[in-house]
Amino acid sequence: xxxxxxxxxxxxxxxxxxxxxxxxxxxxxxxxxxxxxxxxxxxxxxxxxxxxxxxxxxxxxxxxxxxxxxxxxxxxxxxxxxxxxxxxxxxxxxxxxxxxxxxxxxxxxxxxxxxxxxxxxxxxxxxxxxxxxxxxxxxxxxxxxxxxxxxxxxxxxxxxxxxxxxxxxxxxxxxxxxxxxxxxxxxxxxxxxxxxxxxxxxxxxxxxxxxxxxxxxxxxxxxxxxxxxxxxxxxxxxxxxxxxxxxxxxxxxxxxxxxxxxxxxxxxxxxxxxxxxxxxxxxxxxxxxxxxxxxxxxxxxxxxxxxxxxxxxxxxxxxxxxxxxxxxxxxxxxxxxxxxxxxxxxxxxxxxxxxx
Ligand code: EPU
Numbered sequence: 001x002x003x004x005x006x007x008x009x010x011x012x013x014x015x016x017x018x019x020x021x022x023x024x025x026x027x028x029x030x031x032x033x034x035x036x037x038x039x040x041x042x043x044x045x046x047x048x049x050x051x052x053x054x055x056x057x058x059x060x061x062x063x064x065x066x067x068x069x070x071x072x073x074x075x076x077x078x079x080x081x082x083x084x085x086x087x088x089x090x091x092x093x094x095x096x097x098x099x100x101x102x103x104x105x106x107x108x109x110x111x112x113x114x115x116x117x118x119x120x121x122x123x124x125x126x127x128x129x130x131x132x133x134x135x136x137x138x139x140x141x142x143x144x145x146x147x148x149x150x151x152x153x154x155x156x157x158x159x160x161x162x163x164x165x166x167x168x169x170x171x172x173x174x175x176x177x178x179x180x181x182x183x184x185x186x187x188x189x190x191x192x193x194x195x196x197x198x199x200x201x202x203x204x205x206x207x208x209x210x211x212x213x214x215x216x217x218x219x220x221x222x223x224x225x226x227x228x229x230x231x232x233x234x235x236x237x238x239x240x241x242x243x244x245x246x247x248x249x250x251x252x253x254x255x256x257x258x259x260x261x262x263x264x265x266x267x268x269x270x271x272x273x274x275x276x277x278x279x280x281x282x283x284x285x286x287x288x289x290x291x292x293x294x295x296x297x298x299x300x301x302x303x304x305x306x307x308x309x310x311x312x313x314x315x316x317x318x319x320x321x322x323x324x325x326x327x328x329x330x331x332x333x334x335x336x337x338x339x340x341x342x343x344x345x346x347x348x349x350x351x352x353x354x355x356x
Contacts, residue, residue: 001035030144058356123159141191240306250312265346290337
């Protein structure tokens with residue numbers, strides 16, 4: 001087992017924030033985790049699991065041992081009458097995996113094209129875009145317990161998926177479908193994820209940006225590949241490419257409010273973008289709330305609000321020369337945005353990324 005010391009984390013986070021890991025271990029299989037746990041020096045020390053680094057803000061050097069997930073591989077596991085069950089290693093790049101499934105003839109993930117990050121991090125966030133969330137295509141996952149080294153498998157109910165939420169984001173206990181499950185925050189390293197991709201595939205449409213593409217192209221029944229191409233084009237037009245401008249995707253979750261709270265906000269500004277959900281609650285577009293407080297293009301130091309989408313915070317620094325935004329600047333900007341949205345609309349925005 002190789003424990004690397006003082007490892008720069010800038011290449012391993014999509015915000016390109018400069019930080020170091022005091023110690024870093026690359027995990028290629030469960031055996032690597034077991035070896036680490038059995039090690040007299042490192043076994044009992046706190047650990048931090050790093051996937052694609054697309055959902056973290058480093059506010060300083062990381063003291064826990066960083067476990068960088070590099071589990072590879074993708075394969076068809078089995079074919080059931082209804083679905084192709086396809087598996088990928090936690091260290092696979094999410095977008096490359098999505099493209100691979102389409103090339104193999106297993107559609108179903110196309111609406112989630114170009115989401116930054118790795119396959120292993122995707123269930124933690126229950127990633128989603130353009131009407132499809134990971135939980136809609138999820139079959140099961142294998143993980144290793146970071147305290148005992150034991151391998152375990154979870155189905156969807158055990159993952160307690162919610163909007164950008166799962167059992168992996170909570171300690172204590174979590175409610176899932178009327179049951180209590182044990183929170184797995186800092187406890188699990190996801191090795192492999194399996195997806196059930198429906199044989200009776202139907203395009204998931206209805207999202208405004210997708211409908212616009214259909215109208216533009218005069219197409220009412222797109223193929224999975226067309227949807228994939230449209231989603232890539234839509235995202236490239238409004239979201240910054242982390243390879244060019246450091247960012248972690250949407251910085252805040254879209255808040256959910258009661259119809260009464262929504263009516264109160266509409267009274268303050270009738271233009272507020274909102275969607276009625278099946279359970280009677282109302283989802284507000286956080287990007288719109290931030291935008292209407294005048295934040296687009298504003299900065300704190302080298303941390304800024306993206307000009308084309310106010311929900312995305314960006315690192316305006318050069319990226320590799322150490323002159324970029326610090327995690328402190330990103331968080332100062334985030335707090336200022338939270339305060340101004342709260343003062344204007346009475347809504348406290350909740351950040352999406354993990355702050356380390
Ligand atoms: N809007 C503004 N101003 C802005 C940004 C947005 O007025 O600066 C308005 C838009 O015009 C639109 C509404 O807000 O009417 C919603 O914007 P958009 O359709 O771009 O989606 P979003 O709510 O900002 C969510 C996800 C994205 C996902 C898209 C598409 C969250 C927090 N974000 O963004 O996910 O790609 O929908 O499904 O749920 C991510 O999580 O990292 C992410 C990029």
